[in-house]
Amino acid sequence: MRFLAALLVFVFHVATVFAYPDAETAAGVQSVTGRLAFLGVSFFFVLSGFVLTWSARPGDGAGSFLRRRLCKIYPNHLVTFAVALILLLVLAKPVTGVLPNLLLFHAWIPDQSIFNSVNVVSWSLSCELVFYLFFPLLYRWITRIGEKHLWWWASGVVVAVLCVPFVAEIAIPATDGDPLQAGSSTSQVWFVFIFPPVALLQFVLGILMARIVLAGRWFGLPLPVAALALVGGYALALLVPYNFGINATTIVPIALVIAAGAVADVRGRRTLLRGRTMLWLGEVSFAFYLVHYVVLLDGRELLGLPRLSVGGEVALSIAGFAVSLALAFLLYLGVERPVMRRWSRARRPRHRRAPGRTGFPPGHEPAGSAPRPRGAG
Template sequence: MQTARQVRNLPSLTGLRFAAMLPVFLVHVALEGVFSADSANWGFLNGLGTSGYVAVSSFFVLSGFVITWSFDQRDTLRGFYRRRLARVLPNHVVVFGIALVLMAAFRMAVGLPNALAQLLLVQAWIPDYSYLDFGNSVSWSLSVDVVFYGLFPAIILVARKIRPRHLWYWAGVAVLGVVLVSTVAMFLLPAEPVRPLGEISESQYWLIHFLPVSRLFECLLGVVMARIVQNGQWIGLRPLWAFALLLAAYAITFLVPYPYRLTSVTVAPLGLLIASLAVADVEGRRTLLSYRFLVRLGELSYAFYLLHNLVVRFGHLAFGGEEVDGETVGRTWSTPVALALIVAAFALSLGAAWLLHTFVEKPAVRRWSKAGPRPPAEPAVAPAGATAS
């Protein structure tokens, strides 16, 4: 059997990226309120529950896992940062420019401080929703990514020193960190003003959902789970059972206080699911997510993520709108027409993602991700199913 080090690509995790994108896309569509019947709009949004938050959480756990998995300790700091930024920044800058053009076309105010904060990816540090909702609002998550990338060389040095038999304890510490953030938000931050679409205040929501330091615990969980697999400490849980645990945890989210619904209850099962899928790939077992079609969609997921909300938001406004309480609100349609437009928005987002991935992301990675000469590799780590001493 191949060792974890020898298996560089994890197709199931690539497929998982796109599977996680679907609830994010649907939540942003639901927030547009495209159905004429209010009952349909609220039913759509309520039916999605907290699935969008689970999906976003999975992105951060995946980020920690995949970067740890692909990390080569022979790499230089300069090489590591160059490759990370080559994957993130070109797409971000291009889509940021597209967002500004669209805002100007629809006569929206473009504040210079807001624009600079988003361009520099520091908007998530600012507890002001005029910054977080500006332009291509989904790019707030890149604020977390760049912080994690900046700290990763130090994080991996520490993670590699953890004894294999202690790794599960540190996974628990990362999960407790996520829970601690929700607890601090619930008991130490003001409960007012409450957000329109959630039983949580704006400051509580910012701390749990946006603040990069808070989201680092999910990235750290991904790091530790990758080390668990690499060091042969996996417990043998199969993806189907891990997914069942995630579904059970998701059901529990409806029974706990709102601050704990966003990430706290589901983060541990997410870590287990991601690790179980990676082990399946290492052992050569096919999963539903490892089929080529889903893997290909997963390769487009970053570009799709950056573009989809612009397509949904400005595509909606392109059909016309009206002023409601000082905000432009798009048209609504009958259920069949609205469903057809949602499918069209998905297809347009996917097509735009292919263009961005093909003509911006891939050329940038080829241009700036080339590694220089490296010393000989270290011996491979233990197989995923082995028991480390």
């Protein structure tokens, strides 16, 4: 699932760097693909909450958890940050927000030159870092919710997500909008989707959906039906006002797809997500997400490639995908996996802490014993 989400972001960025034969064609294609990045990143956020809850370890301390998550995201971020920064300097392009980006604080700043600085896609890591910092506390709270109340809490989070665009419309002027944002503004988009406390709502929904499945409260919606609902939600996103199409129309289908996919996997049902290729793609998906935009945009400019025919642009996009995937594999093989193996766990075994003194509630057996969904990536 994680690679499919990264692929949606890739397609969105291909549409933005593609050299179209005319402005009308460009506008048409970009109007259709213009919400894909939001869909992909929203999927990431909900899936993160789901997978972390699904694989939570009884008695695991908050410090151990944070250590593993930082080893997972920060080395890859540091490498891609350095490469992107060097390319910006080589291409004599503006360099802004270096320190906030390096420290993964840039998503908090409502300035596009900051939150889209250096490696543009890294803003989502700034949100993920917030998720990880709050997960031990959120996990403790949410595991105390009675099983019969879980759907009510999930519904409440969805309502909160749906209310955010209304707040943006009322409180933030729509005066500095990108033409592709059709009546919205960069400030509104930042608040609706990038601002970490708001993004946290999607992560919390993922936690709740995992608890719903683990508690046996899932109502049995098949994965294909959930996927069709997601397609419908995206189609609706293209019709509603821009701020409401960012994730309001897709948040429920995303949650349903993730839960249905996990149930199908645990029950051993055949899906497209269970093959070896998809599992491998899931492993390299994080690295692919981090490298692809640098390859597509800076790579083209570095090579000085001119405008090509439509066929040539398609071929170039396919080549960009192949190069991004190859670099992602090298990043995974040379950085992510070695760091996780070497530093994600303490070298010396530690004595088990007394119950009640860790960052997680002790003995939450369902979450600790459940197998991780194979297709989650």
